[in-house]
Amino acid sequence: MTELKFVIKTMFIERKDMYISILFGVLAGISTVAVFADSAYLVSKAALLPPLYILVIFVALLKLFTVIRAFSRYAERYYSHKATFTILSNLRTYFFTKLEPLAPSLFQRFRSGDLLARVVGDVESLQHFFLRVYYPPIVMLVVFLTTIIFTAIFSLPVALILLTGLIITGFCLPLIFAMKQRGIQSNIRQIRTQLSTDTTELLYAFLDLKLYQKLSIKEKALSQTSDVYIGEQQDRGKQEQLNFAINHWVSLVTSWSVLALGAYLVSLRELDGVFLAMLVLVSLTVFETAAPMTEAPSYFEDSRNASSRLFSIIDEAQNQQKLKGKNSLVELNKAPEMECKNVNFYFPGESRPTLCNVCLVLPSGSKTAIVGPSGSGKSTLLHLLLNLYPPSSGTIKKQGQSLADLDEDQLWKNISPVLQSNHFFYGTVRDNLKLAGKNISDEEMIEILSSVKLDHLSLDSTILEKGGNLSGGEKQRLAIARAMLKKGSLLLLDEPTSSVDPITEQRVMNRLFTQAKGNTIVLISHKLTGLERMDQIIVMDKGTIIESGTFHDLMERKGYFYEMKKIEKSVFYN
Numbered sequence: 001m002t003e004l005k006f007v008i009k010t011m012f013i014e015r016k017d018m019y020i021s022i023l024f025g026v027l028a029g030i031s032t033v034a035v036f037a038d039s040a041y042l043v044s045k046a047a048l049l050p051p052l053y054i055l056v057i058f059v060a061l062l063k064l065f066t067v068i069r070a071f072s073r074y075a076e077r078y079y080s081h082k083a084t085f086t087i088l089s090n091l092r093t094y095f096f097t098k099l100e101p102l103a104p105s106l107f108q109r110f111r112s113g114d115l116l117a118r119v120v121g122d123v124e125s126l127q128h129f130f131l132r133v134y135y136p137p138i139v140m141l142v143v144f145l146t147t148i149i150f151t152a153i154f155s156l157p158v159a160l161i162l163l164t165g166l167i168i169t170g171f172c173l174p175l176i177f178a179m180k181q182r183g184i185q186s187n188i189r190q191i192r193t194q195l196s197t198d199t200t201e202l203l204y205a206f207l208d209l210k211l212y213q214k215l216s217i218k219e220k221a222l223s224q225t226s227d228v229y230i231g232e233q234q235d236r237g238k239q240e241q242l243n244f245a246i247n248h249w250v251s252l253v254t255s256w257s258v259l260a261l262g263a264y265l266v267s268l269r270e271l272d273g274v275f276l277a278m279l280v281l282v283s284l285t286v287f288e289t290a291a292p293m294t295e296a297p298s299y300f301e302d303s304r305n306a307s308s309r310l311f312s313i314i315d316e317a318q319n320q321q322k323l324k325g326k327n328s329l330v331e332l333n334k335a336p337e338m339e340c341k342n343v344n345f346y347f348p349g350e351s352r353p354t355l356c357n358v359c360l361v362l363p364s365g366s367k368t369a370i371v372g373p374s375g376s377g378k379s380t381l382l383h384l385l386l387n388l389y390p391p392s393s394g395t396i397k398k399q400g401q402s403l404a405d406l407d408e409d410q411l412w413k414n415i416s417p418v419l420q421s422n423h424f425f426y427g428t429v430r431d432n433l434k435l436a437g438k439n440i441s442d443e444e445m446i447e448i449l450s451s452v453k454l455d456h457l458s459l460d461s462t463i464l465e466k467g468g469n470l471s472g473g474e475k476q477r478l479a480i481a482r483a484m485l486k487k488g489s490l491l492l493l494d495e496p497t498s499s500v501d502p503i504t505e506q507r508v509m510n511r512l513f514t515q516a517k518g519n520t521i522v523l524i525s526h527k528l529t530g531l532e533r534m535d536q537i538i539v540m541d542k543g544t545i546i547e548s549g550t551f552h553d554l555m556e557r558k559g560y561f562y563e564m565k566k567i568e569k570s571v572f573y574n
């Protein structure tokens with residue numbers, strides 16, 4: 001039950017609708033019992049030819065109970081669904097707010113299909129918790145107890161039979177069903193996650209699988225998982241039907257017992273015969289409120305599993321959140337200075353360090369290039385400068401303040417990043433550029449598009465999901481345009497033009513450097529051309545800085561950079 005603590009807490013945020021739905025649920029249950037009790041009594045009494053006014057009173061009461069029943073049933077449905085949707089939206093918002101700061105390290109631990117299954121499926125599953133698990137037992141209990149007290153006025157033994165029926169159908173059977181359901185629910189959830197991860201992987205890798213002619217194998221595996229999922233759902237359905245049948249059978253046995261005992265008591269003259277039909281109909285009707293208890297165990301298990309899966313991530317989020325700073329940055333008129341001091345970094349679960357003892361100063365307004373072989377840790381260092389991952393040890397400072405103490409929004413406010421992979425949303429070019437700021441004018445956007453040689457795109461041109469209709473170079477230039485529009489005074493560029501032809505690259509970079517004249521720039525590059533304009537070049541290998549200095553320093557030193565430059569020359573100019 002501890003797994004559901006938070007869901008219950010969320011339910012109570014807006015409790016008014018919840019209380020109203022419980023109130024109307026109870027009213028609907030009691031009025032249903034009253035309708036049947038009244039009609040049974042009316043029929044029995046009518047046979048004894050009572051004075052007309054008695055019949056009129058009971059007919060009037062019957063009409064009143066029927067109207068109350070119809071109205072309260074409608075109100076119960078209305079308010080219970082309203083409460084459910086409010087709970088669902090609160091849960092979604094809470095879950096997303098907790099999850100968001102965990103990106104991107106979240107993708108390190110969870111596959112995207114799994115996350116999707118949690119964010120969509122698990123949150124959705126929790127809508128059943130209030131509707132099918134929390135309030136039906138409350139309604140059932142109140143209606144049953146009221147009915148038992150009412151029945152006790154006429155016959156205590158009959159009331160005791162109803163109490164026994166309540167204990168069996170309301171508590172004992174649901175408990176047994178809950179234990180049986182446990183295994184089935186956990187299987188369903190695991191297979192659903194598997195199905196979700198397999199499907200997302202198939203969609204992501206569709207083209208590669210097709211080209212490597214392995215699509216049918218993946219499709220077959222997916223279809224097998226889907227069959228298992230369907231099978232498990234069928235088992236769940238069968239179990240629920242069995243639960244329902246057993247519950248119904250117990251309620252009928254109870255009503256038969258009420259009839260048999262009632263008849264016996266009438267024969268002993270301990271019960272007036274005019275009440276017998278009423279008591280039997282009351283017992284038949286009151287069990288209607290126990291019917292939802294057959295599915296409650298299955299929904300309880302479902303909600304418990306969903307909640308524990310969701311909150312296992314949130315617990316991690318809360319731990320990380322505690323580590324995050326909240327200080328705001330001192331606003332300066334100049335571009336930021338950054339400093340890394342003895343920075344070491346291990347990816348989660350890795351024993352090999354990705355960055356070793358990195359010490360680096362990026363003075364305000366300086367231009368720094370980071371070069372080195374593939375896998376040497378350049379992008380990782382950039383991600384640490386962006387505070388996407390915290391360093392395992394050592395400190396990274398921006399304007400003298402440790403990133404660990406800074407509020408993230410403040411930190412990112414004046415950073416313009418172009419990462420190796422940049423996301424583009426389905427929409428227009430304008431929509432994608434507006435990510436840089438809401439108040440950017442069309443004229444500004446058109447001018448920037450032209451400066452990155454994307455004149456052929458209009459602001460209304462459609463961009464497909466993940467920029468599917470753009471070439472690699474176009475995507476990079478659109479990302480540069482977006483970064484330029486953001487006008488951050490710290491530019492972090494990770495191979496921003498690796499797919500762009502050399503002539504366009506030179507023009508785009510010239511324009512970028514002109515616009516960012518007084519800004520601090522960090523540029524990761526595999527190409528060693530054009531680095532003469534940089535204030536410093538950092539050479540990395542195996543996670544450490546092996547050389548640093550200006551272009552001329554490094555060439556004169558005749559070390560690693562010099563050798564790389566020589567190899568590049570021999571490859572391109574021989």
Ligand SMILES: Nc1ncnc2c1ncn2[C@@H]1O[C@H](COP(=O)(O)OP(=O)(O)OP(=O)(O)O)[C@@H](O)[C@H]1O
Nearest residue numbers: 108347350354372373374375376377378379380381
């Ligand atoms: N999410 C991750 N989990 C574990 N190891 C990772 C992860 N991402 C990168 N690495 C490892 O960290 C090392 C440094 O990667 P990084 O991307 O920083 O290199 P890089 O110098 O930018 O390479 P490239 O020039 O090819 O982009 C690599 O050995 C890589 O395998």
